[in-house]
Amino acid sequence: MSGLSFAFASPAILAALILLPAIWWLLRLTPPQPRAEVFPPLRILASILKREETPARSPWWLTLLRMLLAALVIFAIANPMFNPRTNTLSSGGPLVLMIDNSWASSSDWERRVRTADALIDDADAKGIPVSISFTAEQGNDATPGAATAARDKLHAMNPRPLVPDRQRAADAVKAALAGSKPGTIAFISDGIESKDKDDILSRLAALQPSELRLIEGDGNDILAITGAANNANDMTVTATRLNGANPLRLQLIAQDNQGRPIANGSLNFAGGQTVATGAIAAPFEMRNDFARINVDRYASAGTVHLLDDGFRRRRVALLSGQAADEFQPILSPLYYIERALNPYADLIQPNSADLAKSIPQLLAGNPSVIIMADVGRLPQESYAPLRRWIENGGTLIRFAGPRLAAAPADDPLVPVTLRQGERTFGGALSWAEPQPLADFPSFGPFAGMPKPTNVLIKRQVLAEPTPDLAERTWASLADGTPLVTEKQMRAGRVILFHVSAEPQWSDLPISGDFVEMLRRIVQLSRSGGVTSTEGAAKTAEAMPPYRLLTAKGVLTSEIGSARPLEPNHKGAAVASFDNPPGLYGSEEGFTALNVLAPGAALRPLDASAAGAVAREGLIGGEAWSAKPILFTLAFLILLADSLIVLFMNGAFPRLGRGAKTAAGGAAVLLLALSVTIFLHPASALADDSKPGDDAIFSRLDKTHLAYVVTGESDVDRISERGLAGLSDYLTYRTTLEPGPPVGLDPAKDELAFYSLIYWPISASAPMPSNDAINRIDAYMRNGGTVLFDTRDAINTMGDTTSPSPNGQRLQQILANLDIPPLEPVPSGHVLTKSFYLLSSFPGRYADSPLWIEARQDTRRDGNAVASSDGVTPILITGNDFAGAWAIDENGSSLLPTVPPDETQREYAYRSGVNIMMYMLTGNYKSDQVHIPDILQRLGQ
Structure with missing residues (x-):
């Protein structure tokens, strides 16, 4: 494969360019221009005499135009080719393809597939077997085989949201070769070191190939978020990038757990900088709603940082048994606690x-x-x-001291039974010398922390020995006496430090371990807080896969072969084949696992230690010839030259000198235009037509109802006429006056202009492309709503066990969308009262419920009232709304309702009105709790 992007198919023809000087000399000559003579006959007779005429010189711009014509013809015959390829594979052994299908390859995966396809085609042309392996797959069969099998394996593969395991793939290749030497090894890499001192190229070179190629992209779009910290005033976000040559400004978007953007910030890379930190400023309560941080305009698993309860700031209340001394604050029991927790709570x-x-x-x-x-x-x-608050999920942390040591032994808010008095160095219950801490147990929040080496305990309160004391002990001294104990009280817990919060009893409050211990305990608590009247919450101990992250940075419920995340692991969890990035746990509580470890930095893969490595870029596009373009330009110049000669020879005698000058200027302009097209042929031929400002403003002046064009004329006509009928109804019955309906292609058209998109599902229509589905997913995440209508309520007849063909097509579409849990519209929902009071939502049919996003705050008794200001991003029905709304040019209904009932059609229109009002105004009516009192006063 050639590294050049331009070549000539017949370069020998270019030798004709040496004739251009001779052509220049010939083209300077032109016939003399006609002269105007006076009419008198004697002058005419005198001019009849023959005399030798010398040709005049042609204008320089005309000569230059003809020279360009000759050069274009020569270049066209030489047939210039863009993105040429040559088959240069070594025939000394099989072709070995190792491909990084990691998270960083998702942005240019199609180019990687085309590059590998081209290499496989070369091997197929020479009859060379192909061995192919992928670095982000747990199992690789790299046995050399036919090019057809390798091509099928390539096209069945997708990027994974993982860091590549190149050593595993290299071992698979080595085992498959069984000692034989390969011909060409092509490593299509993401360009990132997968670990410190990545020696993958050296390992590939050790296989002694005839040729080793390293094929990479430019790396400009490879960046990742590696950390987020919820500080006192803002959330700081750390990111790293691979190519740090140019300055880069990024926009950070914070989303809630429903995918809605609620805050944004910025992060700037200076030239030459590969690690940078940005900030998202927002109030404390809003930052606690952050569920993920995205980088705008970048879609990969690396540019998404998932957050869980561990990133949310807790509200911590402080109580002391004694008043603070303003003149000696370091003697206050709360002084060291405040400084330990202030950055985190x-x-x-x-x-x-x-x-x-x-x-x-x-x-x-x-x-x-x-x-x-x-x-x-x-x-x-x-x-x-206090007890109710703890049982409902609160966490009570107590520190010992003189008052607690003298408190009654039956205190219900102490995790263990305490002995009266405290144990002191040199006292009645004393030890020979102050005691250090023992190793932390493998369970509890301190698991994985190193044992403090600079902490000595001088005094403590003792616990009465009980059979379960060891299970309740999170930290202990070297002699085995408890230092930190806890007791579970339904959904909450009580924790006791058996030492005081100031350094009178121990060195713990003035050590860094004190900060880490408090921070870990606080993170165990419920992030949203708890009141004494809430119902008891359930705490999940296991962490099965809940939502996993795709290589494009989308959360999906498909967990595949992912295994549960061990809750009592030591150190931070790392994404792997068994535990891909995502959320582990359940809806009630989960742990976030991101692609890169905190503090990671992207470094380019070093190829210097592998010896002779040929470096290439990815294929940018298919090879194409510029010959038709050059011949077309040559013809246009020839046509312009002919017109110019006709002007100069008097073919248009009524035109004056100004017209001739204008013709010369037009020739120069044509020359400049030709050079521009030659220098940028691809951009000149590409069809990049997009809606201009006029089209954009025409969509913004009014609210337009939009529908997805399926490609089936009858379905699209009903959709267009149905939305037209609903628009007329809205105009007659409400203050909203929508514009004409708009048909959309989700893969090309801008979707942000429309608050609601109607999508009629048809099993016989083409399946939407991945680009269309991704754009619909982004539209729904940004606040838009899609109304899916399967139009099959009459076919299913209440049978939900076997979906109709339209229902199956809807399932295929929704399988690629990150949709929330759904439920039928409950009673009391805003959709039932946004304009009309409705209890059902019929269309042309009336048997299908209207499905919406399930609310997280639904009461168990079913009398729920939405508390969020958001609007469901998805609506699903089978009642064929557009069929009930559709009218002809005269305003008559196109389709009958089933059964025929104009009352049902009226309620179908009212359903459409309620849906549109809900889209435009949100669920503000869910908060009308004072309406009865207001109406009562008005009645009085």
Whole structure:
């Protein structure tokens, strides 16, 4: 495969260019121009005499135009070829193809497939067997075989959201070759080091191929988010890129768990910089709703950073058994706790020192965690609300101190039974010397942390030995006595540090381990907080795959062969074949696993240590000839030359000198245009027609109902006439006056102009392309809504076990979309009252329910009221709405309802009105809780 992008098929013809000087000399001559003579006969007779005439010189611009004509003919005969290819594979052994199908290859995967296809075609032409392997696959059969089998395997493969395991693929190739030497090894790489000191090229060179090729893209679109931190004032996002030559400005988009953008920020790379940090500024409550961070205009698993509860800031309430000393703050029990948690949590403190008042005040603030530093006896009326708050999911952290040591042993808010008094160095319950900490157990939040080496415990409160004490101990001293214990109380927990929160009893508060221990415990709590009246939440212990990330950065419910993520792993989890990137857990709680580890940096693959490696780029496109373009330009120039000569020879005598000058200027302009087309032939021939400003403004001046063009004339006509009928009904019955309906091709047309897109499903229509589905998915993520209508309610007749052909086609489309859970429109939903009061949503048929996004806050009794301001991104029905709305040019209905009933058609129109009002105004009517009181007052 040649690395050149331009070549001549017949380069010998270019030797004719040496004749251009002679052509120049010949073309300078031109017949003399006619002269105007006076009429008198004697002058005519005198001019009859013959005399020798000398040709005049032609204008320079005409000579240049003719020279260009001659050059174009010579170049056209030489047949210039763009993206030429030559078959240069070595015949000394099989062709070995190793292809990176990692997350970084998703942006130019089609070019990689075309490049590999071309190499396989070359091998097929020479009868060379092909061995093909992929670096992001768990199993590879790299046995050399026929080119047809390799081509089928190539086209069945897709990018994976994983870091490539090149060593595994190289081992598979080595085992398949069984000691024989390959001919050409072509490594189509993503250009990134998969690990420190990646020696894959050296390992491939050790197979002793006749030729080793490294084929890469330019790497300009390869970047990834490697970390996000929810700080006190904003969320900082760290990203890395592969090619850091030029400055780059990126827009960061934060989305909630329903895919709606709720905040944005920026991240800038300076020239030569490969790692940069940006920020997303938003209030604390809004940042807690972030579910993922995207990089705008980049679609890969690397440019998506998933977030879970661990990234959300908790609201932590602080209580102390003693008042703070403003003159000596470091003696306050809360001083070190505040500084340890301030970067990671939103801290609140009561305004009153009276615990009977401060505890209800803190509970009213809906905290996730309450920390009590040396609080012994609580007011009696405080135990009941505190206990309810813990059982409903709250986390209570207590620190020991003199007051707690003197508290009653039957305190219900202590995880273990305490002995009276404390154990001190040199006291009655003493040890010979201060005790260090023991290794942290393999369970609990401290698992994986190294043992603190600079912490000594001088005093502690002791726990009475019980059979389950070891199971409740998260940290202990070297002598086995507990340091941190916990007790589960339904959905919440109580945690006790057996030392004080200030450095009087130990060195723990002034160590870095204190910060990490508190941070880990706080992250165990519920991020949204909990009130004392909520129902008990369920805590999931297992972490099965819940939603997995595709190579394009889309979350999907297809988990394939993914295995559960171990909850008690040591250190941060790393994405692998068994645990691909995504969300693990359940809807009630999950853990996010991203492609790259925190702090990772993208580095280019080093080929210097592998010796002789031929580096090439990916195929940019198919080979094509410029001969037709050159001959067309030559013909146009010849035509222009003929017209110019006719002008100069007086063929148009009535035109003056100004017209001739204009003709010369036109020739020069044609010359410049020809050069421009020759320099940019591909862009000149490409059809990049897009809607101009006039078309855009025509879509913005009014609200237009849109429908997806299926390619079937009868279906598209009903869709167009149906939306026209609904538009007329909206004009007559509401203040909305929509414009004419618009037919859309989702793969090409801009979708952001329309709040609702009607999609009639037809099993006989062509399956939408991946590009169309991806654009529909992006449209739904950005706030748009698609109404899918299978139009098959009369065919299914209530049978949901076997979907109709249209239903099967809808399933195929939805399988490629990241859709939320669905439910039929419940009673009380905004769709039932956005304009008309409705209990059902009939169309031409009335048996199919209208499916919408299932709300996460649905009450168990079914009397739910949506609390979110969002609108469902998807509606599904089989009632054939457009068939009921469709009218002809006279306003008469085109299709009858089933059964024939004009009342049903009226309710079909009302359903359309409610849907449009819901799209345009949101679910604001769900919050009309004061309407009864207002109506009662108006009645009085």
